[in-house]
Amino acid sequence: MAAPSSLGRRSTPLSLTAQLQIADTAVDRANLLPEDKDYVYDFSQNPGQFADxxxxxxxxxxxxxxxxxxxxxxxxxxxxxxxxxxxxxAVIEGRILTEAVIEAGVVDADGKQRVIRTDLTSNTMTIFPKGAFHTQMNPECTNATVAAAFPSEDPGIGLILPQTFALDDEWLKPLLGDLSTEEIAKLRASLPTGLFLQVEECQKRCGIQKE
Known part of the structure; x- marks a missing residue:
């Protein structure tokens, strides 16, 4: 019998996360984290401030x-x-407005798509169900401190508009009401980038210079 092929075998060592995922027992996992500091995450020292x-x-x-x-x-x-x-x-300090759309079929009293809107202040929270479209905005002229907990070690994120406009034009045209190629290109070029946007009307009210 021929020896098993080595093709496709991992040639690089497993990351610590991968080792922890395949550990046989919780005891084995704990032994892979021998230092007390392994159990501390400093949000102020980590880019993105997200512990997953x-x-x-x-x-x-x-x-x-x-x-x-x-x-x-x-x-x-x-x-x-x-x-x-x-x-x-949850809002720790400040004020945050949120809007969320759970899924098709969740409607309001008029039979229209329901949008769940909240106005959160310090020490209040809301929940966004898995897969719900949602957004958050700070309408005030001061910072807001927030925390977001996920019942998953790897919740992931999908950005609705950039991912929608990644589709080819022939797919977008019927989805967007048969817009022209030029109109789609203009919309695609106008999409904001990054994980944080700025609300212009609010900036004017707060006297914040537009970046």
Whole structure:
């Protein structure tokens, strides 16, 4: 019998996160984290301020992850979803407005698509079900501090508009009401980039210079 082929075998060592994921027992996982500091995550020292199983391997096996951050004055998160998790969103300090669309078939009293709107202040929270379209905005002229907990070690994120406009024009035309190629190109070029947007009307009210 021929020896098994080595093609396709991993030639690089497994990351700590991967080792923790395939550990046989919780004891084996704990032994892969021998230092007390392995159980500490410093949000102030980590880009993105998001603790998931990749950035904080000690989370492997817990079924959860956490984000803590600051939404600047007039700042807004783009419309997005988390494909593998619900989100528990809490305001620690400041004020945040949110809107969420759960799924098709959830309608209001008039039979229209229901949009869940909240006005959150310090020490209040809301929930975005898994896969729900949602966005958050700071309407005030001061920072807001927020925390978002996920019952998943890897909740993921989907950015609705950029991913929609990644489709070819022939697919977008019927989806968008048969817009022309030029109109689609103009819309695609006007899409904001990044994980934080700025609300111009709010900036004017707050006297914030447009970046």
């Amino acid at each position: 199983r990749k950035t904080f391997p000690a989370l492997v096996g817990t079924g959860g992850s956490l984000a803590v951050g600051t939404l600047p004055p007039c700042g807004m998160a783009p419309l997005h979803i988390h494909p593998r998790s619900a989100e528990l969103f």
